[in-house]
Amino acid sequence: MNTPLVSLTNAGKSYQQLDALKSVTMHLNQGEVMGLFGHNGAGKTTMMKLILGVISPSQGNVKVMGMAPDSKEAWHCRSKVGYLPENVSFYEQLTGLEVLTYFAKLKGFAKGHAQKHAMALLEQVGITHAMKRPVKTYSKGMRQRLGLAQAFIGEPKLLLLDEPTVGLDPIATGDFYQTVDQLKSTGSSVILCSHVLPGVEQHIDRAMILSTGQLLAMGTLAELRQQAALPVAIKPSGLNGSVSNDSQLSQFLTAKCPDTLWVPEQEKLNVLKQLLSLEGLSDLQVETANLEQVYQHFLSKHEPAGSVTKEKK
Structure with missing residues (x-):
């Protein structure tokens, strides 16, 4: 080694x-x-x-x-x-x-x-x-x-x-x-x-x-x-409400973002397969958490928002 x-x-x-x-x-x-x-x-x-x-x-x-x-x-x-x-x-x-x-x-x-x-x-x-x-x-x-x-x-x-x-x-x-x-x-x-x-x-x-x-x-x-367990954002286009009518898919929707599914990493492939099987699907956008979101996650867990100390140089 x-x-x-x-x-x-x-x-x-x-x-x-x-x-x-x-x-x-x-x-x-x-x-x-x-x-x-x-x-x-x-x-x-x-x-x-x-x-x-x-x-x-x-x-x-x-x-x-x-x-x-x-x-x-x-x-x-x-x-x-x-x-x-x-x-x-x-x-x-x-x-x-x-x-x-x-x-x-x-x-x-x-x-x-x-x-x-x-x-x-x-x-x-x-x-x-x-x-x-x-x-x-x-x-x-x-x-x-x-x-x-x-x-x-x-x-x-x-x-x-x-x-x-x-x-x-x-x-x-x-x-x-x-x-x-x-x-x-x-x-x-x-x-x-x-x-x-x-x-x-x-x-x-x-x-x-x-x-x-x-x-x-x-x-x-x-x-x-993986440690942060941040969800993957999946945004389908062209489905005209069929996601919200599907009991398996609708659990990943939120009132704040009704056209985006927030899916745990381990569920991502299953959800994508389900979406691909739906008629009318015209596009799919898949976004995993970026470095900035991961950073904010760990920081927010550790300390209250807005608490900043000055480093000893």
């Missing part, structure tokens, strides 16, 4: 009276993309800092590439880790190319190779046209692209991305996810932290949902749907 690239075992972090992260256990395998979700104060940034070795756990242990990331022995692994913080900040007077070349040198690239690598990354994120302009002239979206380029230096084995699509337009967001897919295909592992859930689900292998420092749920979207 392959050793996980990242493992947390009952890992927690406390600041005086505040438990920023409470006894979390998780494993990230090579070539896996993990989505990390939760509101502000859920513990996402704390977890990323533990994995980076910027802070040490108050309890339990953290291993990255087989060693504690906060240990002296882990220094040579750090060049294989890419990180994009939530709030990107650069030296304003330097050009984009100078910033990226500087970071490439910090990661061990020789002078000439560092600039060549920086130029390739700037092209990859689509800001070659601005590479000789000072960063202070960059828009928010351009700064975010520069931040992504910085995280991609050296084709990292582990990539930690905190709100990576903030400030990106839809085309740039699509390009970003394409890059994540490419990195995954070359064996890189990614932890992707995002508030923007639509569009994320087809790019992640598993999801973690945190709230107030606690792990609420973890698994593939199919596993989380």
Whole structure:
């Protein structure tokens, strides 16, 4: 069995009276993309800092590439880790190319190779046209692209991305996810932290949902749907009331949505077969619960609506 690239075992972090992260256990395998979700104060940034070795756990242990990331022995692994913080900040007077070349040198690239690598990354994120302009002239979206380029230096084995699509337009967001897919295909592992859930689900292998420092749920979207027991929405067209007159099918209708059947996952095939046998059926729309609905389900079970705490940074 392959050793996980990242493992947390009952890992927690406390600041005086505040438990920023409470006894979390998780494993990230090579070539896996993990989505990390939760509101502000859920513990996402704390977890990323533990994995980076910027802070040490108050309890339990953290291993990255087989060693504690906060240990002296882990220094040579750090060049294989890419990180994009939530709030990107650069030296304003330097050009984009100078910033990226500087970071490439910090990661061990020789002078000439560092600039060549920086130029390739700037092209990859689509800001070659601005590479000789000072960063202070960059828009928010351009700064975010520069931040992504910085995280991609050296084709990292582990990539930690905190709100990576903030400030990106839809085309740039699509390009970003394409890059994540490419990195995954070359064996890189990614932890992707995002508030923007639509569009994320087809790019992640598993999801973690945190709230107030606690792990609420973890698994593939199919596993989380099963745990949440959220119904499948089936909307038939052209039946002119024959569904409401059928005793077996009408049990899945609600007064709020009289034209949609809300069907448990295990009943889905039987209901579809029944609908297909009815005369007049002209169309069928089937929608399983998406990531956002699954996320809201676990969150609403854990805490009252509107309760948001502030995360210790």
